[in-house]
Amino acid sequence: MEPFKIYILGCGSALPTLRHQPSSQIVEIRGKMMMVDCGEGTQILLRRSRIAFTRICNVFISHLHGDHCLGLIGMISTFGLLNRQAPLHVYAPGYYETLFQAQMEMFCGGLGYDVIFHPIDTKRMQVIYEDRSLTVETIPLEHRIPCAGFLFREKQGMPHIKREMIDFYKIPISQINNIKNGADWTDEDGNIVPNSCLVKRADPVRSYAYCSDTRYMPNLHELIKGVNVLYHECTYDKSMKKNACIYYHSTAEDAGRIAAEAGVGTLLLGHYSARYDDEDVLLQEARKVFPNAQLTGENMVIDVK
Amino acid sequence: MEPFKIYILGCGSALPTLRHQPSSQIVEIRGKMMMVDCGEGTQILLRRSRIAFTRICNVFISHLHGDHCLGLIGMISTFGLLNRQAPLHVYAPGYYETLFQAQMEMFCGGLGYDVIFHPIDTKRMQVIYEDRSLTVETIPLEHRIPCAGFLFREKQGMPHIKREMIDFYKIPISQINNIKNGADWTDEDGNIVPNSCLVKRADPVRSYAYCSDTRYMPNLHELIKGVNVLYHECTYDKSMKKNACIYYHSTAEDAGRIAAEAGVGTLLLGHYSARYDDEDVLLQEARKVFPNAQLTGENMVIDVK
Numbered sequence: 001m002e003p004f005k006i007y008i009l010g011c012g013s014a015l016p017t018l019r020h021q022p023s024s025q026i027v028e029i030r031g032k033m034m035m036v037d038c039g040e041g042t043q044i045l046l047r048r049s050r051i052a053f054t055r056i057c058n059v060f061i062s063h064l065h066g067d068h069c070l071g072l073i074g075m076i077s078t079f080g081l082l083n084r085q086a087p088l089h090v091y092a093p094g095y096y097e098t099l100f101q102a103q104m105e106m107f108c109g110g111l112g113y114d115v116i117f118h119p120i121d122t123k124r125m126q127v128i129y130e131d132r133s134l135t136v137e138t139i140p141l142e143h144r145i146p147c148a149g150f151l152f153r154e155k156q157g158m159p160h161i162k163r164e165m166i167d168f169y170k171i172p173i174s175q176i177n178n179i180k181n182g183a184d185w186t187d188e189d190g191n192i193v194p195n196s197c198l199v200k201r202a203d204p205v206r207s208y209a210y211c212s213d214t215r216y217m218p219n220l221h222e223l224i225k226g227v228n229v230l231y232h233e234c235t236y237d238k239s240m241k242k243n244a245c246i247y248y249h250s251t252a253e254d255a256g257r258i259a260a261e262a263g264v265g266t267l268l269l270g271h272y273s274a275r276y277d278d279e280d281v282l283l284q285e286a287r288k289v290f291p292n293a294q295l296t297g298e299n300m301v302i303d304v305k
Numbered sequence: 306m307e308p309f310k311i312y313i314l315g316c317g318s319a320l321p322t323l324r325h326q327p328s329s330q331i332v333e334i335r336g337k338m339m340m341v342d343c344g345e346g347t348q349i350l351l352r353r354s355r356i357a358f359t360r361i362c363n364v365f366i367s368h369l370h371g372d373h374c375l376g377l378i379g380m381i382s383t384f385g386l387l388n389r390q391a392p393l394h395v396y397a398p399g400y401y402e403t404l405f406q407a408q409m410e411m412f413c414g415g416l417g418y419d420v421i422f423h424p425i426d427t428k429r430m431q432v433i434y435e436d437r438s439l440t441v442e443t444i445p446l447e448h449r450i451p452c453a454g455f456l457f458r459e460k461q462g463m464p465h466i467k468r469e470m471i472d473f474y475k476i477p478i479s480q481i482n483n484i485k486n487g488a489d490w491t492d493e494d495g496n497i498v499p500n501s502c503l504v505k506r507a508d509p510v511r512s513y514a515y516c517s518d519t520r521y522m523p524n525l526h527e528l529i530k531g532v533n534v535l536y537h538e539c540t541y542d543k544s545m546k547k548n549a550c551i552y553y554h555s556t557a558e559d560a561g562r563i564a565a566e567a568g569v570g571t572l573l574l575g576h577y578s579a580r581y582d583d584e585d586v587l588l589q590e591a592r593k594v595f596p597n598a599q600l601t602g603e604n605m606v607i608d609v610k
Contacts (some may be wrong), residue, residue: 015386016349016379040379041346044321066412070379074345077371081320099407106404107371277363 003297004154004206004304006229009045011270011296012208013235020272021045021220021298026056027152027233030133035059036150036210042071043078053082058129060136061092063122063147068167069096073103073237080111081170084106087114091128092137092148094119101184122148125223133157136273139223141214151224158198195297206304209264212271216254221261229304230264231296233271240273250268252282256289267293268302307335309459309511309609311534314350316575316601318540319372325577326350326603327372327565330536331361332457332513335438340364341455341515347376348383354604355362356529358387363434365441366397367517368427368452378408385416392419396433396441398451399424427453430528436461444528446519454516456529464504474498511609514569517576520549521559526566534609535569536601538576545578557587561594571609572598 012020024037129136172305212233235249259267317325327344434441444454517538540554564572
């Protein structure tokens with residue numbers, strides 16, 4: 001299977017600590033690298049990760065709290081210093097556009113590549129990016145300011161050819177695409193070989209949902225039903241429920257509940273409040289509701305399967 | 306003597322590396338902490354340095370290249386999360402004000418303290434800050450965009466009382482201030498004790514000049530004559546003189562020349578281009594012109610004397 005990986009660059013929350021960096025991730029799908037959120041210092045974390053800067057063509061910003069986007073302008077400027085030429089697409093809540101362009105003008109003059117801003121509507125679920133192999137959709141979230149999560153979904157690939165059958169029937173290369181597309185084969189004697197004998201099932205479609213920042217949303221599970229991997233914020237443990245309500249954040253129990261309701265494969269926890277020296281309390285709380293939960297940490301790489 | 310120290314938070318240049326952070330320093334004079342420049346990630350470096358966030362009341366921004374100021378908004382926001390109440394004064398080139406206020410509005414809503422922007426004129430030398438014990442002056446520099454260095458100068462303190470003489474002549478406490486201010490003393494028999502017998506010389510006045518970023522300026526030495534410590538950028542070695550000209554930066558030789566011409570005490574080198582894995586080449590080059598040069602590095606603390 002082609003790689004589908006999540007690289008955690010930072011998984012802390014607003015108050016910086018010496019243990020966690022602000023939010024940023026790279027999602028790699030079939031060789032494409034996409035960034036989700038870009039907190040202050042992301043460019044340094046990216047450099048440490050040894051991911052090639054040039055491979056990142058899309059940056060998705062969930063919302064305009066500093067810990068999710070203050071690294072963007074510096075990173076764009078640095079890409080320029082590194083002689084990037086490929087365009088960079090930035091997807092962010094639409095009301096950022098004016099300020100973004102003013103920042104670009106002040107700090108990123110004379111860039112040798114194009115930066116294209118795509119305003120996103122955080123209020124509805126919508127495909128905002130699509131290519132041959134994947135789609136990215138917004139997930140409307142409920143935070144203190146407009147905020148969207150992102151759902152990365154592979155497109156259904158072609159079935160795999162059964163090499164030995166192709167050889168046995170001496171099917172020419174020119175016909176392979178037809179067969180992948182479902183055609184049967186008629187041999188020299190006029191016998192029809194059904195398509196199902198010639199191909200193996202395509203790889204299952206994989207998907208990843210990024211949900212940060214948000215309070216618990218009773219209907220969220222409908223939008224992310226059955227994703228393989230869900231990253232859901234858990235800023236607090238449940239004893240801090242009151243803070244979660246005030247600041248529109250989730251508890252670890254909330255995150256577990258969403259994962260259970262949506263029937264996801266794996267739950268990744270992150271966006272920890274700076275008050276936790278050890279996030280095990282959050283992990284245990286989430287696992288009580290959804291056993292297949294795990295903590296994220298800087299430099300962690302997760303395979304989506 | 307009261308402390309006069311420079312804490313190096315970052316001393317790299319525009320392109321971030323794993324060895325150096327972008328520009329930022331703390332200047333401590335008689336218990337006051339002032340920040341000079343605030344590149345991306347400064348708030349993390351500040352936290353690592355264990356300098357109390359709350360003690361910083363003034364931030365001086367030399368110019369609006371990202372590596373000197375992109376950490377400002379995140380730091381201001383974090384100060385708010387940490388419940389800062391004291392006002393923070395930001396001094397920066399005046400044309401930043403509109404964008405600064407727009408960034409503040411977007412990223413720093415609901416701060417519990419005041420942030421006061423002071424536009425500085427980078428074209429002339431001028432006192433921009435003054436209190437009982439020190440002044441800060443702008444130093445006009447020559448860079449690709451408006452840019453000012455900063456000259457921190459202690460004010461002349463009072464002379465020190467000679468304790469034993471005060472005791473010998475039984476001079477009452479109420480007269481000490483007069484004597485510090487230069488008064489003679491008349492004893493019970495009418496004899497005049499000259500002031501010079503009663504006091505020792507005040508501590509010498511110390512000064513620190515921060516000059517980054519700039520090309521070599523033939524007249525700069527007149528503005529910083531005899532400072533105790535000079536921080537001067539040296540982005541390149543002299544074999545890269547052409548780049549220094551194009552980008553309005555200095556070579557290490559230039560930095561040494563300025564230090565020699567100005568007759569400073571110590572030259573601190575910084576703002577190294579990312580191309581140097583080892584800055585010793587820069588140090589040796591500067592020392593040929595001005596022997597008392599030293600490299601700065603992250604976490605270094607320099608005593609000004």
